[in-house]
Amino acid sequence: MKQQVYLDRKIQSLYPLALAAILVLGTARLVFDSLKSNDSYVFKLYGRQRTPQVVVVSPEDRVDESRCNVFEGKWVWDNVSYPLYTEQNCPHLVKQVTCQRNGRPDSFYKNWRWQPNGCNLPRFDALKLLQILRGKRLMFVGDSVQRSQFESFVCMVQSILPQGKKSLQRVPPRKIYKIQEFDASIEYYWAPFIVESISDHATNHTVLKRLVKLDSIAKHGKHWEGVDFLVFESYVWWRYKPTINATYGHPDDVQEYNVTTAYRLALNTWANWIETTINPQTQKVFFMSMSPTHLWSWEWKPASNENCFSESYPIQGSPSYWGSGSSLEIMDIIQDVLGGLKVNVTFLNITQLSEFRKDAHTTIYGERKGKLLTKEQRSDPKKFADCIHWCLPGVPDTWNEILYAYLLKTHQNLT
Template structure:
């Protein structure tokens, strides 16, 4: 059937059709930063959509194995001045280097390679803030090193402080910040005593408002005893306790944090992620060590646990118990944080810790790794670079 119209009405119809066509094209192209990952904010464990191999429908980002790859690492420790001595294993005498060259391989897809310039361009004018303990600081410094290596001539500025440090890529207006808050909830000092307030987070939370990407972590400090303990009293329900069940304390603190985020963070502006608890390697039984080993921890380990994360088992370690609480609390949030679920893939990296190459240890300390090896933090370059590669995928894919 022919379309009949006058010259005027046809002209109007044609103009309308062209306008409609241009608008539809614009809608297809114009995916903004916020729209791009709104689906991550709604679904706790939803993985970024990557092209999967073997006709699998989705990419299981956090399940897989470690593959030796000569194209790694992303940077040299000697070229990144921000690395703390306790993370700078090459500078402090670590003799092996294979641990630098492992790439994370998800089970049924390929992880996109980190592109630092793309990261800076997409985050132009925005702020990324790591919030938590020294494992968050470990990851914060890793990201700065990765971005600095990708944009070596960019003008930068570091403002160091406690609890807040800010590293700025001035050419891009990108702030990469670290806020030290090991428990996430507030710790106040009253008459010389440190009070861990399990039901208050407002003092810390003021720092987290109006940030574009928030990545939280906690875990290790909840188990500290004796001189390493970060509080003198726990406050709960208006009462003060010298101690309490540590798992119960973690759960109460996490729920306070989760309620605060649900109430105070504008999720149309801010992407909220939670870094799964980083495992330690102080017990060789956890990786089925051979009988007759001379050390009882990560000292002397030069390769990852072989196989895949699915072979590791689980549920036995203190970290696994903590992760069950973290997982439960995040699932119960009104708008769940995206869980960067790195615990199992990190458990395989018994080779990635500073061990006795953690800053200026004395000869006596180095001779006694059973007492002095750091099997909690990670060398840089090293495993936290993979955490940031996964953060990159979560933000942009």
């Protein structure tokens, strides 16, 4: 009898331990189940550790330059696949480029696809691009035309990203679009001359008085160091007059230079920075050719005296059309300097294909000095039409499709 009582008491003493064990196991099960959900507190606090997916670039996605020059071709009508995004679903476009929102009545300019001769550009895949950019930075460097290319690039990827996992920060002279899930960023850096100048303030830059420091680049360069993909552009700010005030050597020795001479000196300064700073094993550099202007309609419509305003279709039937706004001398300088580099820089020659797009500029549906044109200004398109900047969606999307093709081309599949 005493032995039975002792045994009962022994069993009762084990109840708290058993209950505690059940509670611990139950809690652990709840935690592990919760970790499977994106809404769990633990996930929100620490984030989910995802295994990076291998990016497979198929042979069909790689441009074979020995067989096809993607910069030679024609514009074809395609209102099924284009535009790649809309003004409404991309909140990162500045007013300068949102032509339809600003009152442009036609939308044909959005529906043209660039078709290279003898091949196709790889279809843009935002997810594949983001996987290539995982853990990396891509930066566009240049003027407001280059800023449009940056905005286009952001718009082409942002729609697949969930809210709260992306952000746009303005840190003058940079804009930084962060993609948290991929630990990546797409950035823009304002440097209209690439080298330093008195126009380097991101928003308050002088237009009429220009002074360029042809041998100075360090202030800009420190922001470019270590960036995985750099995309440079510099042209239209050089073209205000045939000459430009600049320094070379002593900072107080201001002289008037022929623009082409100054451009070569500036590009040599940039080239020296590339050769002494870029690590070709971990960094890729691209240089965009000049973005053309369409200021004089007589160049594509003889005997006329207008500009790009009211143009609704690309130039067709003239495969070698080249407007006077695009300097062949500057083009030769770019190719000469790039050809002499010891570090590989990919030249993206978008000038000729963009020359055909007289229809795609912002004209009177953009901004002037930071403000939309007034009714009175819009009534005088010959004076106020902007035939330099491009509407978005539009031509810069094609530049980025080509950039995407070269990113695919340089990407190494993991085996």
